[in-house]
Amino acid sequence: MNDSGSIRFHYLLRAVILLLFALYIGHLVQQDALHYYVAPKLARWIKLCPIPLALMALSLGIQALFGKSSVLCDCEHRLPRTGLRSSALYGLFLLPLLLGFLLPDRALGSAAAAKKGIALSYTTVEPREKESFAAANPYQAEFAELAANLHAQDVITVYPEIFSETFGAIDLYKGQFAGKEITVSGFLYREPAVAGKSSYAVSRFLVQCCTADATPFGILLDPQTQISLPADTWIEVRGKLQVVKYGGKEIMQIAPDSITAIPQPSTPYVYTNADSVAAWEQIQSLPAAK
Numbered sequence: 001m002n003d004s005g006s007i008r009f010h011y012l013l014r015a016v017i018l019l020l021f022a023l024y025i026g027h028l029v030q031q032d033a034l035h036y037y038v039a040p041k042l043a044r045w046i047k048l049c050p051i052p053l054a055l056m057a058l059s060l061g062i063q064a065l066f067g068k069s070s071v072l073c074d075c076e077h078r079l080p081r082t083g084l085r086s087s088a089l090y091g092l093f094l095l096p097l098l099l100g101f102l103l104p105d106r107a108l109g110s111a112a113a114a115k116k117g118i119a120l121s122y123t124t125v126e127p128r129e130k131e132s133f134a135a136a137n138p139y140q141a142e143f144a145e146l147a148a149n150l151h152a153q154d155v156i157t158v159y160p161e162i163f164s165e166t167f168g169a170i171d172l173y174k175g176q177f178a179g180k181e182i183t184v185s186g187f188l189y190r191e192p193a194v195a196g197k198s199s200y201a202v203s204r205f206l207v208q209c210c211t212a213d214a215t216p217f218g219i220l221l222d223p224q225t226q227i228s229l230p231a232d233t234w235i236e237v238r239g240k241l242q243v244v245k246y247g248g249k250e251i252m253q254i255a256p257d258s259i260t261a262i263p264q265p266s267t268p269y270v271y272t273n274a275d276s277v278a279a280w281e282q283i284q285s286l287p288a289a290k
Contacts, residue, residue: 010079010086011064015057017093022053024100032266033105038210039271107268108205109232110189113216118189118203120220120251122168133173143169151176155238158184163270164206164217167252174243174252182254183238185262189218190231199223202237202254207269214269220246220253227259234264 025046028034034043080086133148147169150156156177158166170177184202191199203218205211221227221237229235239256246253 006081007079008064011060013090015060015064017090017097018053018057018060020094020097022050022057024097025053026050027101028105031105035267035269036105036107036211039207039269042209107187107264108211108214108216109187110203112214113189113203113205113218114192116214116216118191118201118216118218120201120218120246121249122164122171122217133176140172143172147173147176151180154181156180156182158182160185160204160265160267160270163204164272167217167219170241170252174241174250177241177252178243180241181239182241183236184219184254185234185236185265186218187264187268188227188229188231188233188235189216191220200225200227202235204270205268207271211269217270220244220251221259222253222255225256225259229259229261234262234268236260236262 025034028037029047029050034046038046080089133144133151143165146162146165150166150169151173156166156170186202186204189201189203191201200221200223201218202221203216205214205216207214222239222242236259237254237256238258239254242253242255243250244253245251
């Protein structure tokens, strides 16, 4: 068992770490940067965390400074007994905090997409080749309805609230969407060069819970397109959809008519329907199928 002086030191150090976490979360909230790391459904709860963290830090600090030595112990959870072990243990918490305070808060981009591997296809089921937007099963019914509404538009606008759903519907009925005009925004991703030729995609990260589970999705741009913008530039692309062979399978790509650099949106990621009430409202606002 550690002596009371050592226990007080550990209590005080843990209080400081808890307080630093509370301050860091408060910093993210103040800078409106929490959305870079977690989905909105989780962010609303994390915003409340500084309060219990500060209270726990206060409790530990009071015990460390004013607690009776007779009631201080490390009986249930043994405290590190050497400086090396203490440094290793608390370094696991202090290093991420240090990096969080020192590094700039920014959205994931091409570097993360390259490591994770960008997905250019949005559905694992076989595409429907029929002229009508028929659903083979209940799972496809919502996609069929969305696809029909999208196809009725003169220009398909890809809303961030239904980014993955829109491309999922298009991917499922890709044959019917060939030649349709579309406009979509995202960051410019440069695919690794193959045979000396680079490919580009307009991309977004789909976040379920936090950036640890973020999945990069994108739609390929026609390789013949001349692009001088650097990777990670936020762009709005308008052009016609095409069905092409890429990596041994059919995918959709855009033959751009225009590529315009735009500011990064305040919410750079896209989420599932469960994360956005506005998603269904966007679907309902689409023109009805003709």
